[in-house]
Amino acid sequence: MLTVLFDGIASGALLFLLALGLSITLGIMNFVNLAHGAFAMSGGYVAVVLLNRWGVPFLYCLPVAFVVPALAGVVLERTLYVRLYNANPLDQVLFTIGIVFASMATASYFMGSQHQIIQVPPFLHGQFHVLAGFDIGIYRLFLLGLCGLIALFLHLVLMRTRFGSQLRAAVDNGRIARGLGINVNRLFAITFGMGSGLAGLGGALGIEILNLDPVFPVKFLVYFLIVVAVGGTGTVSGPLAAALILGIFDVAGKYYISQIGAFIIYAVMIVVLIWRPQGLFGRRAVH
Amino acid sequence: MMDRLSFRLVVAALALGVLMSTGAYAQQPLKIGLILPMTGPFASTGRQVTAAVKLYIAEHGDVVAGRKIEVLLRDDTNAPETTKRFAQELVTNDHAEILTGFGLTPLAFAAAPIATAAKVPMIVMSAGTLVIPEKSPYILRTSFTLPQQSAPIAAWATKHGINKVFTLVTDYAPGIDAETTFNNVFKANGGQIVGEARVPAQNPDYAPFIQRAKDAKPDALFVFVPSGEGAAVMKQFAERGLAKAGIKLIGPGDVTDDDILDSMGDAAIGTITSHFYSAAHPSAENKAYVAAIEKANPGMRPNFMSVGGWDGMELIYEVLKKTNGSTDGDKFIAAAKGLSWVSPRGKVTIDPRTRDIIQDVYMREVKRVSGHLYNVEFDQVASVAPDGK
Numbered sequence: 001m002l003t004v005l006f007d008g009i010a011s012g013a014l015l016f017l018l019a020l021g022l023s024i025t026l027g028i029m030n031f032v033n034l035a036h037g038a039f040a041m042s043g044g045y046v047a048v049v050l051l052n053r054w055g056v057p058f059l060y061c062l063p064v065a066f067v068v069p070a071l072a073g074v075v076l077e078r079t080l081y082v083r084l085y086n087a088n089p090l091d092q093v094l095f096t097i098g099i100v101f102a103s104m105a106t107a108s109y110f111m112g113s114q115h116q117i118i119q120v121p122p123f124l125h126g127q128f129h130v131l132a133g134f135d136i137g138i139y140r141l142f143l144l145g146l147c148g149l150i151a152l153f154l155h156l157v158l159m160r161t162r163f164g165s166q167l168r169a170a171v172d173n174g175r176i177a178r179g180l181g182i183n184v185n186r187l188f189a190i191t192f193g194m195g196s197g198l199a200g201l202g203g204a205l206g207i208e209i210l211n212l213d214p215v216f217p218v219k220f221l222v223y224f225l226i227v228v229a230v231g232g233t234g235t236v237s238g239p240l241a242a243a244l245i246l247g248i249f250d251v252a253g254k255y256y257i258s259q260i261g262a263f264i265i266y267a268v269m270i271v272v273l274i275w276r277p278q279g280l281f282g283r284r285a286v287h
Numbered sequence: 288m289m290d291r292l293s294f295r296l297v298v299a300a301l302a303l304g305v306l307m308s309t310g311a312y313a314q315q316p317l318k319i320g321l322i323l324p325m326t327g328p329f330a331s332t333g334r335q336v337t338a339a340v341k342l343y344i345a346e347h348g349d350v351v352a353g354r355k356i357e358v359l360l361r362d363d364t365n366a367p368e369t370t371k372r373f374a375q376e377l378v379t380n381d382h383a384e385i386l387t388g389f390g391l392t393p394l395a396f397a398a399a400p401i402a403t404a405a406k407v408p409m410i411v412m413s414a415g416t417l418v419i420p421e422k423s424p425y426i427l428r429t430s431f432t433l434p435q436q437s438a439p440i441a442a443w444a445t446k447h448g449i450n451k452v453f454t455l456v457t458d459y460a461p462g463i464d465a466e467t468t469f470n471n472v473f474k475a476n477g478g479q480i481v482g483e484a485r486v487p488a489q490n491p492d493y494a495p496f497i498q499r500a501k502d503a504k505p506d507a508l509f510v511f512v513p514s515g516e517g518a519a520v521m522k523q524f525a526e527r528g529l530a531k532a533g534i535k536l537i538g539p540g541d542v543t544d545d546d547i548l549d550s551m552g553d554a555a556i557g558t559i560t561s562h563f564y565s566a567a568h569p570s571a572e573n574k575a576y577v578a579a580i581e582k583a584n585p586g587m588r589p590n591f592m593s594v595g596g597w598d599g600m601e602l603i604y605e606v607l608k609k610t611n612g613s614t615d616g617d618k619f620i621a622a623a624k625g626l627s628w629v630s631p632r633g634k635v636t637i638d639p640r641t642r643d644i645i646q647d648v649y650m651r652e653v654k655r656v657s658g659h660l661y662n663v664e665f666d667q668v669a670s671v672a673p674d675g676k
Contacts, residue, residue, distance in 0.1 A: 003502075007494055113330040117518045117550045127528050137526050209494070211519055213328055254495035261495070262487045 002134035004255045005248065010140035012247020013147035014209060016240050017202035018220065019227035020154070021195025027233025028171045029188055031081065032089050035096040036199055036224055037217030038103035039069040043200020044212040045107060048116045058121050065204035066197040073196025077189050085188075100217045107214035116212040143205055150198070155236045167191060226265060230272050232279025241280050245272075316355040317614065319603065320377030322370055322398065323388040323413075325362035331515045331546050332390040333362065336412055336596035338584050343600035346579070351604045352612035359383060365390065367397035374398040378405045384614035385410065387599050390592075391513065392416040392460045399423040406616030408606075408623075412599040413514075413592050416460040417674060420642045425616045427623050428643050428673075429602055429635070430595035431563050433464035433511065436539035438675030439561035439648045439668045440509070441472035444537060449507045451481045452537075453500040455493075455520075456511040458485035465511035465539055468675050481505045491516065497523040500534070507535040510542045514592055517542040518551050525554030535559065540662060543653055545590035548660045555660055558653040561668075563646050564591040564632040567661035576631035589631075598630045598644075602637065636670070643673035 022036040043065040050056040050064060076099075084092050107113075124142055127135040158164040170177040170184045178184050203212070210220065223246070231242030246265055253264030272280065321340060323333035340358060349356045359381055363370040370389070377383040378401060386402060387410040389395040395414040399422035402409035411419055411428040415436070420426045444452065452473060456462030462485065470480055482503040484496040491512075497520070500508045508529060510520055524536055536542070540562025543555060566577050566588050576597070580589045602623060607614070609622040624639035636645040648671045651662035 003498055004495065007498065011492075011494075108326055108330075113326045113328065114515060114547075115328065115518065117547065119552050126526065135528070139526065208522065210492070211328075215327065250492075251495050254492065255499050258484050258486075258496060258499070262489075 002131070003136075004252050006134075006136055007140060008248030008251035009244060010137070010144045010247070011209065011251055012244035013144045014202060014206050015223060015227060015247055016243035017147050017150065018199055018206065019224040019231075019243060020236070020239050021197075021199045022224050023228045023231060023233050023235075023239040024191055024195045026228055027235070028167065028191060029085070031085060032092045033081075033096050034093060034221060035099035035103065035217065036195075037219075037221050038100055039073055039196040040199035040203035040206075040220070041103065041107060041212070041214070041216040042072060042203070043069045043197075044116070044203035044207050044216065045111055046200065047204035047207060048111070048118060048212065051118050052116075058118075058124070062201060062204055066201040069200030069203075070193040070197030074189050074193040077192040081192065082185070082188075100221075103217060104214045107216075111214070113214050116207060118207050120208055139208055143209075146205070150201075151236055151240050158236060163187075163190075223265075226269050228279075230269055230279055232281045235281050238279060238281035242272075316357040317385075317607075317612070318377075318381055318383040319356060319358050319385045319387060320361065320374065320381065320383035321358050321388045322361045322363050322373050322377070322386065322394070324365040324390045324394070325360070327365045329365050329390050329513065329515055331544075331590075332413055332592045334587075335546060335590055335593040336388060336390070336599075338580055338587060339589065339593040339596035340600055342579055342583055343597055343604075345583070347600075347604060352607045352610070354607065354612040361388075363390075363394060365394065367393045370394040371397040371401065374401040378407055383407070385603060385619075387603070388412055389414050392419065395419050395426075396422060399426060402426060402616075408614060408616055408619040410599045410602060412595040414461070415464075417464050418460075420673075425620060426642060427602060427620065427637060429598040430644065431591065431646070432643060432673045432675070433461045433539060434468040434675035435646075435671050435673055436541075436562055436648060436675075437465045437468040437511070438472045439650065439671065440537050440539065440559070441469045441478070442476060443559070443561065443650055443666075444473060444507060444509075445476035445478045449478070449535065449537070451479050451505045452507050452509050453482040453484070453503045453505040454480060454509040455484045455486065455496055455500060457488050457491070457513055457516070459488045461513070462486075462488075462511050469509055472675070486512070488513075491519065493520050493523045494527075497527055497529065501527055501529050501532060504532070505534060507537045510536060510538040512542055514541055514544045514590065515547065517544050518547050521551045521554050521558075525552075530554075530557070540565070540591060540651065543651075543662050545588050545662065546592075548653065548662065549588070551660065553655075555653045556655065559650070560653075560662060561648050561650050562591065562662070563648055564594045565649065565651055565662035565664055566590065567656065567663055568632060568649070569664070570631070570633065572629060573631040591632075594630060594632050598628075598632075598635060601628055601630065602626065634670075638673060641673050645670055645672055647671065 025031045025033045046068045047061040047065045050061045124139045127137045166182050227242045231238035249268045250265050254261030325333035361373040385408050389411045390413045392414045395411050402425040403423040409426045413430050415433045417432045417434050456466045536558040540560040545566040606622045610618050627636040633647045638645050648668045649664040650666035651664045654663045
């Protein structure tokens with residue numbers, strides 16, 4: 001029972017890391033970035049290449065799996081995304097889905113379409129026994145700790161720093177923020193890069209738990225969108241709560257009622273959205 | 288948004304199909320339509336089978352009974368409707384005289400009506416559900432069936448102190464086949480099933496199911512997952528400490544697929560499976576086979592899908608020799624019935640009654656042999672019928 005709960009929380013934490021960037025771009029920049037999963041996937045493949053081909057230790061792979069997608073995010077944002085900020089959502093969707101297909105084809109061309117297998121270091125292997133019926137997987141504990149730290153850090157950045165307040169100001173009213181001398185373009189590029197980097201980190205951490213293959217961006221897009229829809233956009237706590245709920249119900253559903261386990265999350269989403277259409281912590285539209 | 292996504296996927300797939308189906312006009316050679324998942328999660332099956340087919344043609348020449356063999360490869364991306372469309376196009380537009388490949392059961396099911404309608408021999412090289420040959424009188428199979436592979440491990444288990452088993456299978460036809468056969472044989476021998484789980488075929492996450500298996504405290508966990516999925520199961524099996532809790536991992540050999548076995552790590556050691564092919568099978572034919580595949584495809588170790596492709600070609604060549612190059616559906620099938628030959632896996636026979644394959648099934652244990660993980664055979668059950676009896 002407790003093991004199931006713990007596994008649920010851990011998978012929720014991973015989902016949070018993966019989906020947070022989407023929530024940020026959608027909520028803060030009002031951009032429908034369906035290619036978000038492509039950045040997550042690229043982080044995963046960066047880790048696979050470093051680990052399996054070049055023998056870099058797992059823990060050193062993680063920062064690189066953050067940095068590479070983050071840089072890719074900034075470059076794409078500056079060159080391509082920026083042209084579509086004022087486009088209508090349909091154009092944004094078509095554009096980002098195009099990126100998804102391109103990324104999937106690229107991944108299967110260079111890496112093959114099989115699942116990637118990695119070996120995490122021995123100290124992250126195994127479980128330790130806490131109580132009768134409660135075993136904690138070390139890797140999942142590590143995941144949970146890391147995601148917790150990141151969530152806390154982001155929350156503080158957003159709420160307590162100058163960067164955070166500039167960002168919130170730019171979102172609330174971009175024109176006035178520009179008028180006050182805030183470099184909104186730079187802010188958005190950095191935010192986009194951060195979101196992509198976090199997804200990449202999530203992709204790398206998720207190889208052990210989710211299956212990494214070239215259809216990753218499409219396979220998990222539904223999960224990301226559910227997190228954003230349920231959690232509401234523009235905050236850190238909303239997606240966090242949504243991802244945890246989703247993770248717990250998903251794992252528990254598969255454990256207790258495996259026949260319909262895969263559908264539970266959709267039921268949860270429907271119930272939450274009927275109860276709170278704007279998402280758990282979402283702000284009502286103020287435009 | 289999802290509607291639009293799936294719409295665009297369909298458009299992309301169509302465009303790809305149109306692109307791939309153009310070309311090829313001359314009618315002279317004997318065209319064999321080879322339909323396999325070359326991309327997507329089951330691409331390893333496509334890679335393995337095509338490597339075997341190429342090797343077979345390289346070793347035996349591309350002319351048989353006076354006819355030049357030409358293989359037309361199509362990638363169905365593991366989508367049954369695509370398999371069906373390619374089968375149709377190959378027969379009607381490209382005038383393919385034989386259809387073969389078929390990586391997974393749903394893909395074989397999808398193509399069967401085409402074989403029946405066109406009276407074209409359809410040789411299943413990979414898919415493993417028992418009922419496949421019943422779907423068309425023109426189907427022959429050179430792979431295996433899951434009842435055939437699952438019955439021996441059930442009989443072995445009860446003789447080796449395994450009395451309580453939790454079964455975990457992928458929720459589609461072969462998984463149900465494996466589960467049913469294992470349960471029947473295991474219970475008939477006095478075993479007890481303490482729990483069953485069927486994992487969805489899409490997006491599988493094995494963690495909750497393996498945790499449930501652990502909590503049920505069985506003597507062994509019986510697993511069937513399609514070729515290529517074994518590593519994910521093995522990971523959770525290791526992480527959740529089932530081996531330490533005294534739970535053995537058993538099953539048909541799909542879970543310890545030679546294609547990925549070596550990358551599973553030490554967690555796989557000790558897994559007991561019953562299966563028809565191991566790259567470590569100690570015969571002269573197999574040693575030559577493994578070496579030739581490795582030579583032509585550096586780094587590749589042939590798995591059971593590979594040998595299914597190899598024997599599919601062997602069957603086609605041998606039948607064509609008997610029919611003097613005719614591919615007339617009824618003649619071809621009649622000539623194939625009862626055909627027998629020695630394959631890298633051992634002796635195989637096409638069952639005249641079911642058009643399915645009769646073969647030896649081996650008991651194997653995963654061991655480290657000169658630094659690499661292999662399924663090492665330690666016992667065998669001779670000439671197992673397709674239904675496992």
